[in-house]
Amino acid sequence: MNHLSNILRRSFSFCLLFLYAVAADTLSAQNLVSSQKTGEEIFTARTKQFSEFIERFNYKSDFNGNPVGQAFMSKMPREKMIALLFDMKDPRTVSGNQNYSEEYIKTRSAFISDVTQKQLLINSHSPGIIAEARARVIYNGQPQIISLFLNQEMVGKTSYKWVLLSAKGDLFDIFKEDTTMVRFIPPTSHETDFINLKRALEDTDHLQDYASNSYYPDYLTLFFYSIKTRAIKYEYVEDVTYHIIDIPGWYFKVKDFNRNELNSGWLITDVKRNSLSLSDFLKEI
Amino acid sequence: MKKLSKMGRKVLFIVFGLVTGLYAEAQTKTAVTSKQAAMVEEINLSAADIEVFKEQTKQKIEEFQQYIVTLGSKDQPAEKRNMAEKEALKLFYEGAQMEISVIMPDGTTQKVNRPMEKYLARLKSLPYTRVVIKFYDIAYVSEFTKGPDGKYYSTATIIQEFTGYTADEVVYKDITKKEVEIIIDLVEDKFFKEKRWKIFLGDIKASETKTTTTP
Numbered sequence: 462m463n464h465l466s467n468i469l470r471r472s473f474s475f476c477l478l479f480l481y482a483v484a485a486d487t488l489s490a491q492n493l494v495s496s497q498k499t500g501e502e503i504f505t506a507r508t509k510q511f512s513e514f515i516e517r518f519n520y521k522s523d524f525n526g527n528p529v530g531q532a533f534m535s536k537m538p539r540e541k542m543i544a545l546l547f548d549m550k551d552p553r554t555v556s557g558n559q560n561y562s563e564e565y566i567k568t569r570s571a572f573i574s575d576v577t578q579k580q581l582l583i584n585s586h587s588p589g590i591i592a593e594a595r596a597r598v599i600y601n602g603q604p605q606i607i608s609l610f611l612n613q614e615m616v617g618k619t620s621y622k623w624v625l626l627s628a629k630g631d632l633f634d635i636f637k638e639d640t641t642m643v644r645f646i647p648p649t650s651h652e653t654d655f656i657n658l659k660r661a662l663e664d665t666d667h668l669q670d671y672a673s674n675s676y677y678p679d680y681l682t683l684f685f686y687s688i689k690t691r692a693i694k695y696e697y698v699e700d701v702t703y704h705i706i707d708i709p710g711w712y713f714k715v716k717d718f719n720r721n722e723l724n725s726g727w728l729i730t731d732v733k734r735n736s737l738s739l740s741d742f743l744k745e746i
Numbered sequence: 747m748k749k750l751s752k753m754g755r756k757v758l759f760i761v762f763g764l765v766t767g768l769y770a771e772a773q774t775k776t777a778v779t780s781k782q783a784a785m786v787e788e789i790n791l792s793a794a795d796i797e798v799f800k801e802q803t804k805q806k807i808e809e810f811q812q813y814i815v816t817l818g819s820k821d822q823p824a825e826k827r828n829m830a831e832k833e834a835l836k837l838f839y840e841g842a843q844m845e846i847s848v849i850m851p852d853g854t855t856q857k858v859n860r861p862m863e864k865y866l867a868r869l870k871s872l873p874y875t876r877v878v879i880k881f882y883d884i885a886y887v888s889e890f891t892k893g894p895d896g897k898y899y900s901t902a903t904i905i906q907e908f909t910g911y912t913a914d915e916v917v918y919k920d921i922t923k924k925e926v927e928i929i930i931d932l933v934e935d936k937f938f939k940e941k942r943w944k945i946f947l948g949d950i951k952a953s954e955t956k957t958t959t960t961p
Binding site for chain 2: 500621699
């Protein structure tokens with residue numbers, strides 16, 4: 462009896478999600494928001510975890526978490542499944558909105574067709590999945606938000622772990638940009654045992670100008686140092702966003718939309734063409 | 747508790763003595779000794795075993811939900827609620843925490859961390875005359891991934907509906923999404939004197955999806 466009710470519930474959920482997919486075809490957010498759905502229906506449709514986002518994106522599992530089969534494929538082709546993984550309330554995709562962007566719609570379509578035609582998949586442990594954890598820290602007695610960037614690393618042959626890649630935040634912006642002045646250590650300073658270094662290092666807001674052209678500040682080291690010297694007290698992660706560069710030629714961003722609608726949970730909030738490597742991407746982000 | 751396949755057991759007996767010794771050494775949730783990490787590298791669960799554990803995870807989650815419903819129900823006898831609290835705690839890995847997002851009066855969200863035992867004790871003594879807790883029938887369990895400590899990790903997502911009454915009036919209602927960390931660990935079975943894989947619940951992240959408070 463219980464088994465039967467489970468089957469009936471799943472069939473009903475599937476019908477509902479099919480209607481959801483049809484509605485998604487028109488990309489009308491209002492259709493999806495106004496109709497009253499039960500909590501369980503929403504929970505089924507919702508991309509509940511980032512892992513589930515990857516499974517749906519890779520077309521490995523249906524809305525109930527079962528492997529994608531022929532019946533599902535015929536009703537829900539992969540391009541439709543990926544379209545459902547986009548935030549349908551993105552103002553750039555809502556016709557009539559002042560931020561509506563034909564260009565973004567085209568980029569989104571090009572992305573979906575590239576992924577489906579080339580049958581591209583996200584590797585769930587790829588270093589090209591960069592998690593941005595927006596963390597609350599206490600600095601000078603005041604709460605501040607910083608971003609910590611992490612990706613996954615393989616350990617041995619079978620295990621994985623998340624590792625810190627970089628840190629960003631206003632409190633790490635210790636240098637001031639000033640293009641009105643050219644700062645330098647004179648070319649013959651070596652003969653005077655770099656007496657000029659004292660002058661240069663007193664110019665504390667512009668120390669980076671005395672560094673080489675290839676110098677790039679290592680904010681992660683600055684973060685570690687600040688934690689170690691207790692200049693920063695770490696509190697907790699406020700939210701997480703994923704930046705994905707695992708699909709060749711593309712970048713897309715995935716965020717959790719905590720709302721009581723079918724189009725909720727982990728959804729794509731931005732997509733762009735990308736040619737940057739991981740290290741360059743981290744500098745640009 | 748899942749029984750290991752013959753092959754798995756053989757491997758385990760070989761390393762049993764060493765591992766037992768090493769477990770006594772310092773280990774935290776985020777660090778293991780290098781020796782232990784090297785040893786657990788060779789101890790793996792098969793894909794079939796992992797599938798069985800995925801099913802067992804759903805059972806553990808249901809068990810946990812049942813205990814939560816019982817310990818929250820003010821109309822249940824105190825002994826039964828105390829027992830539910832005790833049994834619920836046994837499901838968790840030592841040191842498991844509950845992180846709750848609290849919506850502040852100014853609309854901002856703050857997070858509060860509590861040890862699981864404190865969270866369960868609070869749930870038992872909430873200031874309502876009646877509490878009704880319901881869970882959705884469905885739970886999503888992600889694939890298990892092995893960590894450098896040899897344990898297998900996954901996350902289950904569940905939804906809880908909470909209603910607090912004063913007399914017959916609803917004074918508080920919320921729907922909370924809970925992300926429950928799942929850990930499969932090799933633990934010593936004192937009865938059989940061998941190590942067996944066992945599922946534990948770990949940290950839980952709770953975030954409100956909908957709140958209604960009646961003054």
